[in-house]
Amino acid sequence: MPITGSIGVQPWWRRWPHRARAAWRSSLQFRTVAITLALSTLAILVIGLSIILSVASNLFQSRLDLALDASNRATLSAQNLLDSSNASDRAAVQALFASAVDRVTATSARSEVALFRVPDQSPSQVAPTDRRSRVLDGVISPELRQSVQENPGGQYWQSVSLGNDAGGTDPGVVVASDITVPAAGRYELYIGFNFADAQATLAFMQLIGGIGAALLVLLLGAIIFLVVRWVIDPIRGAAVTSRRIAAGDLSVRMPEKGDDELATLARSFNAMAESLQARIRELAELSRMQQRFVSDVSHELRTPLTTMRLAGDVLFNRREEFPDTTQRTVELLHGQTERFEMLLGDLLEISRYDARSVRLETEPTNLVTLAGDAIESMHALATEHGSQLQLVAPGGHLDVEVDPRRIRRIVQNLIGNAIEHGEGRPIVVAIDSNEEAVALSVRDEGIGMAEEDAGRVFDRFWRADPSRSRTIGGTGLGLAISLEDAVAHGGTIDVWSRPGSGSVFRLTLPRRAGLVEVASPLPLGPDDDGRPVRLPKEDA
Structure with a gap:
């Protein structure tokens, strides 16, 4: 027996107040x-x-x-x-x-x-x-x-x-x-x-x-x-x-009719649009020149750097034959050459993001296994600084479609940052997941940062304390590249930090494409109120 029903339609006298309020707000x-x-x-x-x-x-x-x-x-x-x-x-x-x-x-x-x-x-x-x-x-x-x-x-x-x-x-x-x-x-x-x-x-x-x-x-x-x-x-x-101008159509203009105030407004608006278009075109050209310069310089430096690296390796391998002063010089040369090579690699990577030419090579990846490998690779460095690395993974054992090379780089950068500022205290790497997202957090109990400094940690070459040198040979671009890698996956990196209480960096990746706000399965800090994490759209 068929089931019939009627669709409830509100009468006009109930609909018009809502329409009137909408018209009042928008018109x-x-x-x-x-x-x-x-x-x-x-x-x-x-x-x-x-x-x-x-x-x-x-x-x-x-x-x-x-x-x-x-x-x-x-x-x-x-x-x-x-x-x-x-x-x-x-x-x-x-x-x-x-x-x-x-x-x-x-x-x-x-x-x-x-x-x-x-x-x-x-x-x-x-x-x-x-x-x-x-x-x-x-x-x-x-x-x-x-x-x-x-x-x-x-x-x-x-x-x-x-x-x-x-x-x-x-x-x-x-x-x-x-x-x-x-x-x-x-x-x-x-x-x-x-x-x-x-x-x-x-x-x-x-x-x-x-x-x-x-x-x-x-x-x-x-x-x-x-x-x-x-x-x-x-x-x-x-x-x-x-x-339309805000959407990128810089060629659109307002019609100019007459000589009254509205026509003056149209002419002023069009003059502003033309000036803005010229300025944006100039800045875009300058940005392209800057990106090309960075890319060209990085590529051009590869050849002499390779030669220097080969010569430095030869000297480094025979450093025991040199006097103590020369031996120390060779070790410094070898370390700075490695850091210079890392800096060139990071500059090339950041220039690719600026040029929007990054393509992800995704494959099913187990984040717990990936994080374990990253912790193993950083174990010697953590031991050298007196920090103990601990992995806590109540969830996140299912495979996720990500670019493993870039996610591994994010984890290594976050762990390296925690080791450098952890003051030799324990570092906890946690992984968990829910129906919407998978998250990885790295917590240290080191010196921490003020809130205004925590908002700038992803700026390129920025340091909270300029007088403090990098102790593990970082380039100053690690966190900036990590954020770009996270955004490329449709995710984000959040940071919580308090002076004297340490810092927490949390990577959140959506399990499905198109999600804009997800509830991260891991808390960000002691004052985390569980608000959803706003993720960028999948157009990165």
Whole structure:
């Protein structure tokens, strides 16, 4: 029975934050447009809100003034009507009261009118009953009524929500005053003014303002995008050009258009690129001449050196026949000739690395066996300096594809360096391996080095103490060539050293090609935190 399933795909609203963050980090144009749009939108919102609030306040105040004026006119008109009458019986007062209400409604052009007889007055048989309003019932606050009752002749108002025919509410105000009815006493007069038309006007203005603001933001976004792109494109071109120059394409140039600042930048960049190209070409030619000079001199010195070596060997073999002074001279000549021959060999080897003409001759090699042979060959020298060599190999017994001659040279150089600076103390050569790498370390307990000196041990002809001579006839190129040999195999050599605590040199070789970072199976020093070793790519 086939098994079916679905591949989970994140929806766009979950993917876009990651894409936005990536665009923010990688695109100057995106950041500029986004920041400018955000600030422009904020400014438009602040200005728009200020305008809307100001318009709403002015619109409300104007409508309120009209309502107060209409209420005042209606109250005066009704009071004049009441004052001009001499009605005294109940029927006449009732008719007069109805006429006053009609006068208020007609003068104020509002149907929401309510009248309530002020409490605590003397009872009257002719006093008309209160005039109530369905719209105003429940919206007149006790505070408003109290103000009217306690202040005859005053005018007060209150913002309220007035019911409409659709079952909803509209904003409005209730304006309160009082009138005096003959033979009946004072009455509270409340007139409701509906501001629905003002609210509709304000809503329309807000809609138009919102649409205008959105269109303005879009227009600003388009303008900003075009302007920023016009400015960013030359910068992007400069970045692309600089990357191509950094990659080795020294012939690429930026286009030069116009006479503005960007064109000046392009011309300056192109002039810098041309100067850099000329300088690099000059340095490359100088480097080739130097490499050729070293190689030619080394080859040319081979012939006289061979003659000197043959003559020196003859004298060295017959040194017993010479007086003591001459015998010592012959021994010095023989030793320095050997060292000169080693120096020429190292110079030729380092020149091959400089010229990138080194080819590895790899074969399956057991590093434990190779290290044992190297230790055996260095045993006499270690004994002469009072050092004891010890091999510790918990792992690394499987064969590895390496150039045995170059790896043996690395091991001998590291052991020789440990013997020279080990102060006659024991030297431990350790080999171990894991799934990613195989490592070999050489540890001595000698004088050690400071951290700044440990960073320069692979420099050519460099010594931590210039006043200290080499005691085993080294050329000063051993560690530099060892590092080149390690890099040629895709590996590296790390060093740990502390004054008075000795030094550790660790060779790490990847078991598979293409590995960039591997965990070395051997610790580098007491403060090694197990971080992966970064190896060079396999293009050496």
